[in-house]
Structures are given as C-alpha cells and as structure tokens.
Amino acid sequence: MSQDSHASRIQKGILAIDPLMYNFVENEVLPTVGVDSESYWTGFEKVVKEFTPRNKALLATRTELQDKIDQWHLDHPAKNGEIDFPVYKQFLIDIGYLLPEGNDFKISTENVDKEITEIAGPQLVVPVKNGRYALNATNARWGSLYDALYGTDVISEDNGQETTRAYNPKRGAAVVAYAKNFLDEHFALVLGSYTEVTGFDVVDGQLVIKQGETTTELQVLSKFVGYVGDANSPSGILLKNHNLHVEIQIDANNPIGKDDPAFIKDVLLESAISVIQDCEDSVAAVDADGKVAVYRNWLGLMNGDLQDTFKKDGEMQTRRQNPDREYTTPEGGKLILPGRALLQIRNVGHLMQNPSILVDLGDGQEEVFEGIMDALMTPLMALNDIRGNTERANSRTGSMYIVKPKMHSPDEVKFANDLFNASEDVLGLPRYTIKMGIMDEERRMTVNLKEAIRQAKERVIFINTGFLDRTGDEMHTSMNAGPFVRKIKMKAQEWQPAYEQWNVDIGLETGFKGHGQIGKGMWARPDDMKEMMVQKIAHPQEGANTAWVPSPTGATLHSMHYHMVDVAEVQSRLKSRKRANIDEILTIPLAKDTAWTAEEAQTELENNAQGILGYVVRWVNQGIGCSKVPDVNNVGLMEDRATLRISSQHIANWLLHGIVTEAQVMEVMKRMAKVVDGQNANDPSYQPMATDFDNSIAFQAACDLIFKGREQPSGYTEPLLHHARRALKGSL
Ligand SMILES: CC(=O)SCCNC(=O)CCNC(=O)[C@H](O)C(C)(C)COP(=O)(O)OP(=O)(O)OC[C@H]1O[C@@H](n2cnc3c(N)ncnc32)[C@H](O)[C@@H]1OP(=O)(O)O
C-alpha cells in the first residue's frame, strides 16, 4: 500500500516523488535502458513545469463549453424531443465547439510497422497491469481455430455437441467441419474439399494436396507461402490471404490429428495483429503502487523478458513472450514471421492526476497530471525496443506506439503532440519516434476530427471509434436537453451510424489508407461469440482495418472476418463517397415519446444499476479494472469505465428529467446490490455491499456516480472511482 508520506518522498526540484515510484525508476528502469538519472529527472521537471498549466487550461475550456451548452438547453427547451437545430448548430459554432475546417492534407507518418499500415485484422485490448493476461494478449498473434470454436457458442450445443469436461468427439467433428469449410472458402482447392484431403506434399516448390489416389492444388497457387518440417511430410502448411497467415498443423500422433484423414491437428490463425496494453479503461491504478505495477509490466514487455507464473488447472505454469515463427518458403528459403502482436500502449487522458509524483508550481503541492507522467514514462521503458536492442522485438521500424484516449479537440491533440515532442527531447529520440493513436470517443473530437488529425499529422497512426465513451459523452454533453432514449436504443439513433461513417470518411480523406489504422470499437459481450461472428463483420465491411476484441479467442474468431472482406478494396471504393452528414452526428438522442410504462422504466433502471454496482464493487474493493459482470439475465458483459459512464449518465439524465425519482433509484440500487452480492457469493475475497450500505465505500461510490453524475467532468467516472479506491486503501 502506498501511504502518502511527505517525509519519505524524494525531492527532485519541484517534484516530490513517491519512493515506490522513484526506486522503481532508479533501480529497474534507468540502468536497463541506459539513461542518466540526473538528466531524466531534470527533463521530467521541465516538462511538468511547461505542460501542467497548459493541461489545466484545456480542462478549463472543457468546463466553459459544457457550462454554455447546459445553459443553452435551459434557455431553449426541446419540444417533443426536438430542439431548434439551426439555432443550436450556430450556437456551437459561435462558442468554438464546432470549428472551421482548414485545407485538405494527408498524414505523413513514417517508420510505421506493417501491422498498422498493411495488415487488416483484430486489435486486442488488455489490462497491462495483469501480467498473465498481458502476456496472453501479446502471444495472441496466433490462435488455435479449433480451440476458439470448441470453447465458444459459435458451435452449437445441440445434437449431442455439448461442451463436456472430457473431449466430446461430436463437438470436435463440428469444429473440424467448420474449420475445413473456412479453408474451402478462402483457400479453395481445384477439386473437392478439405474434408477429402488425405495429406500434403511440397514438390518443386508447389503444394501438392492428396485426396486418396488423386491429387489437387490450390485454385490460387500464390496463397501457399511456406511450410514446416520436411517437404515430403510437412508438419505445417502456411497459407496467406488478404495479408493474413493461416497454418494447417499436421501431427499423426496428436489425439485430434490421428483421427483426421490428413492428420490435421489444428488450424492456426494469425489473430491479434496488434494489441493495446491498456493503462486506462481496463486498469485500476490510483497511486504509485498501481502505476509501478503497470509500468513494470510494460517495461518487461518492451524488454521482451516479462514472465508470469500462475496456477492453472491445478498446475503451475510460467508464461513468457513467444518467439517468432520459422518457416521454409516454397523455394526453400527461410521465412520468419512475428510470433507476437504489435504492442501499443494506451496512456491515460488529460483529466486525471496521480499521487505518484507531487508537483509544486508555486501554489503548494498538487498531484502530477497522469497523462504527462505516462508520456514521460512509457517511452522511457520502450527505449531498448526502439533502439532494436531486444531479442523479442516489438517495433521493427524503431517506433513506439501510444494510444491517447478521451481527447476532446484539436487543441488537446496539439497538446499531446507537443508533449510527445518534449518526451522525445528528454529521451534523446528522433522527432516522431513516438506515434499517436487518437481515440475518436468524445463528441467535440468527432465533429472536429479532421482538424484534430492535422495537429498530429506526422505521428498519427490510428483513429478509432470508441463508441462506448462516445455514448457517455453524447449523454453528458446534452444532459439538460431532455430525457434520452433507453440505453439499448442508443446505437440505433441518428448520431451513431453517422459518427461511425464520419470517422472512416475523415480517415480516408486524410490518407490513412495504407498508412494507418481506421479502427472500430469493442465487442463488449465476451461470451457471445456466435453473435459477434454475425455482427462484427460489419466493421471491415464499413472500411475499418481493425476493430477491438476483448479476448484472444475473440481475436481468432474475428480474424476470419478479414479473410471474408478485403478491406483495402473496400477502402478504395469508399474513398469517393459523400462524407457522412455532420447534422446527423449532432442530432441529440432525445426520446420523442417518454411515456414508458412503469415496468419499462424499472427494467431500464435495474439494468443500469446492476451494471454499475457489479463493476464498481470489484473496481473499488478489489482493484479489478475491467470485469465480466453478469447482467440481470446473467449474460456476462464487459464492463469498464466507459460502460459505467453510460449507465451512470443515463440514470442521472432520467432523474434530472423526472422519469424516475431519487427514492426509486435508491430502492433499485439497494435491491441490485443484493443481487450483485449473490452473484459474487463464490468469491472468497468479495466484500458484500448489502450488509452495511452506509459503510460500503463501493456502494456509496456507485450512488455518487449517479446522484453526482451531472457534476462529474464530462460525466467521467474516474474521479469518483479513484477517490473511493484510495479511501479503501487508506492512501487518500
Ligand atoms: C471501452 C473500452 O475502452 S474497451 C477496453 C477496455 N476493455 C478491455 O480491455 C477488455 C479486455 N478484456 C478483459 O479484461 C477480459 O476479457 C474480461 C474482464 C472482459 C473477462 O475476463 P475473465 O472473466 O477473466 O475471462 P475468462 O475467465 O472468460 O477468460 C480468462 C482467460 O482468457 C484470457 N483473457 C481474457 N481476456 C483477455 C485479454 N483481454 N487479453 C489476454 N487474455 C485474456 C486470460 O488470460 C485467461 O486465460 P489464461 O487462464 O490462460 O490466462
């Protein structure tokens, strides 16, 4: 536990550094990356001095704009869910919320890895604080299709295909049939199907596919790109489609392989092409203790030596970063493919401050802005990789990738860009070594996206629609306008598809095709993979070259969508279409008809309350940043700060506009707390809320998120969550 003790802090100029953080940097980081302590802290101090007032000014602008918008809605009440749109839009222009657009330009970012520029495929997000998961995600570049199918609802449980403890051959047969159908679709044979294949041979650089007495070949011969083992009895056949590799694995001694006519034991798919190691949404790190854990894992990942030992299925195992994969090319040469996903790290946004370091700018000590600290720390830990000094390389082009969330405007992107310049200067890195992923997840960011990209045009590598935060901001921004539609209807409102299309349109206009990622959001139902397979193909079809998945299994399954859709071709086609309509983006999702039945209002409330409590109790009491929370129907939903922002802002909105009463909300919160306690009954470290509502810090925090929801900056949940977690840890 990190107790804030002034006496023990290490003073470096105006910085007072928590000893946990200081010792970690001094002993574990600086010697490893070969940076001199004096120059690092001097540089750190200088950057903090310069950027802290700028950071504050940007936050003040957010508040000023929000206050004006709140007042405008009070002065111009909506009628039947409609506002006077032309007047509203002009007002947004007048206050500088909606900015003029400048001349056309193209991004010019250089030295970007091909996982970002060339390979369209899934992006996996993982809490970097959890070493076991962080390593698993890194290794999820390659995933077993057989495992992904066997373990999920993509294969039905009907007709004797249930998932049983012991291997169920009927389910296995369904898995193999699915996988061979996938191969038939994307690596079609001249004759017949993979179900009839009895073996593979490589003869004179050609793949010969045996079907009993006859042989056949691929319809597109160039899709065969390598093999493992002997040419006349390969143990692996490497295929390639739309820049993604697939390895058919052959082993006659394997329990699955031995019963297959071609001894195929598995089909390995190139899956998580890139991974976002997350310091933000999926992490609870509120002090030096937490931040050091985050940074230590990132350091290990960047040095290629992170490992984690844990018990699984009753046995201890140690997980490390996988090596690269070696193949023989058809011509007999050597082919090395990356064994790991390309890692990016999501720093935190501009809002939060952190007690790891206190700063005195003349008005007494205050906590350092966490985003400034992240920008100076996370590239420091990546120096060995940037210089190409590690065995398990991440970037092969000497770059380092930071995803910057929750920015609201071109000014805020300029600030981040300048901050990255400053960090490069402190670390002696060439300009634009640090690349920037821009989350398009706040309303003001969306409507000014082109100008925002311009501010980082030499280093931007992605724009991604974080629709979850974006939905929360949609609600907070227009809180006073009237009651919103039910949460489930949010995605069907006018603003949503327009926002998604706009992001792709702006990305294509500014030259992302072949140069950066146009990304789409998270699949937030980690156990609902069958439905993901139906819905998430829309992402590549809409022109995104990546989209977020919550787990390695999700990555393997979603990767099939990029075999089905040629994103490069889609982007070429979309380039000439008319841009999405900004007026639609600005259309507020107000309910036209607010005559919900008492039951509808109650269900809405229960659903939101349950999600809030289920997430908050684990965040506050156990420090678990991202959870699979069973909803009222016991479907596990991924809940994080962004989904929490939506649920809490939604209840706050319905309270404000009298759809529900305070007493009603309180009654539901108490009832749902009991439900959540029940759902966690099997967790021995769980502390129930309902036994003592008044003294449960978690329950109180959950209530505050609703009842104080209107006052929270941009409706963000971090300030209250952090406060509650630190209160619980006794580190306030
Ligand atoms: C709005 C936004 O910003 S979205 C971004 C924030 N959200 C995320 O990052 C979600 C990331 N996903 C997760 O954190 C998790 O998948 C959760 C919390 C949703 C579910 O976690 P759990 O309930 O522990 O998953 P479950 O029990 O089904 O599976 C655990 C296994 O899957 C692996 N796993 C699950 N999620 C991940 C992941 N994101 N990355 C790597 N491995 C993962 C674990 O390593 C574990 O395998 P292991 O035993 O071999 O180590």
Ligand SMILES: O=CC(=O)O
């Ligand atoms: O960060 C992602 C989001 O949807 O929010």
Ligand SMILES: [Mg+2]
């Ligand atoms: Mg987000």
